[in-house]
Amino acid sequence: MTAIPFVQLADPCHGQAVHVAPLIRRVVANNPSKFTYHGTGTYLIGGDQPGDEVAVIDPGPQLDSHREALSLALAGQRVTAILVTHCHGDHSPLAAWLHDETGAPTIAFGPHSRVTDPDADVPYTDLDEADDESAAADPTLPVSDPAKIEETTDYGFDPDIRVADGQVAVAGAGFTLRAVYTPGHTSNHLCYSFDEQRSLFTGDHIMGWSTTVIGPPDGDMRAYFDSLRKVQGRDDEVYWPTHGSPITDTRPFIEAFIGHRLQREAAVLQRVRAGDSSIAVIVRTLYADVAKPLHKPAARSVLAHLHKLVADGLVAVAAGGAPRLASTYLPA
Template sequence: MDALYAKLETLEPGIARLLAHNPSAFTYYGTQSYLVGETEVAVIDPGPDLPEHIEALVHAIAGRRLVAIMCTHTHRDHSPAAQPLANLTGAPIIGCAPLALEAVGPRADAAFDGDYTPDRVLADGDSVEIGGRSVRAVATPGHTSNHLCFAYGDALFTGDHVMGWSTTVVVPPDGEMAAYMASLDKLRQRQDRVYYPAHGPAVTNPQQYVRGLLGHRMQREKQILRLVGEQPRDIPDIVANAYPGLDPRLVTAAGGSVLAHLLDLERRGLVVREEQQWSKAA
């Protein structure tokens, strides 16, 4: 995959991709920044503040007018390159609202970008004109409360809400399982042709894929209910039983997702907790 870093790939007319060199257990081969448009362009998810990636983005724009630098959310693998790119091009930063939370304990995924300062925040349904075509915001809270997807024609840029290689990390306090599930259902009802996520391959069967993600989360919920119904359990015990053979690098993230499920189940009156122990409600 090294040969693909900093190399512009045309995916279809008006949509191209640049891969940032920030591979990890949470980013797959790295963050995919997208260039949308032809004579005028927008950059979606400019990515981490890596000089070689920012240089590649400037080169890819190649004298065209950069209308907008658009961020799906403010994790540090998505938005930090926005300001340096804005400084170099004069383009406005448009997209998600600013959000930066300090982690309690070890982070389960990327930290927040505390320096992100948008020129314009998009609400659900707001749009930006790129060469006579609209890039429209689709609010999809869940992974983070400020997460947006961006629709361009019948293509949807899904950030971390739907990824082509892995399920999404949903970690409280900002990540919320009920919001995430509602956002998935919102996408299920759309008629997008293809998803372009920030990590992993394109999703060419969007409705079927989203139904699978919803089903997976519902099965995980049933599994958690069964485990806490057998006996009171803490989160590490649930993770050990629900994720056998899990990559140790992902244990913290799995614990975060289990907590997100438990908080949703608690809100619905299906589980109770006493200190660190969770049980099925009577």
């Protein structure tokens, strides 16, 4: 597999507003997990002096400590916009509080779609059985908080202002933040470009420490590939992900990121052609070197690849119909 040149964050400095670039501060919430790495990185864009205008990107999860950290960091400044990349539980929930505190509008592509997952209640017993014995097998993965924050969705979030691809979400002193529509991780995912600095806040579209979970039906691998290529076609010099370190070698990084996905897709196709007819069997082979707690999201990722492969006419569902977690698959 293509190695993605992930950068490891040395110290998240939980709760502290750290200047990471001119006009950019980051406050990492204390919600480390297998989905969030060290935690959610909330970005504050603008000056840090009394009266300065500030835009906040992804206020983060409902944590008292994070709310207090943001209050402290923003004291005296004027919050003019609350931008949200998507409404997973580790990104948007504090937007409501921050809106009440400041009166600033919340801005996003739209609320999370209400599409229902036909596999939501399907137990994944085949792999769940193995979870306990190796839950902490990989020392590089934070295991202190197995909270499934990333897996929850903030359906209550509905932005005051909806922005579409290419629109300016907010402009302030020295900064213009523009929406870049990047569906795939979720159907309402936005990145935000910082025009003056040629950098891109990538949310969960491109992360600095891990590949992104694409979970159907709202997650869509075909859309995700398109959105990766969209970012590849830009000339950003820095990616600021919500989780993990900034990415400064953007071009080789995104190439490796796409290459890794293409190889994963080819590997899934190859397993189906080799006779693996179920997702559980494919996951056991392809993710043998991955910690078992990640097999469940991996199954969703394989399902996402199968959705694309079926749509591309390369794989068939034996019983017909849409791909499901428990479907039987055949080469087409």
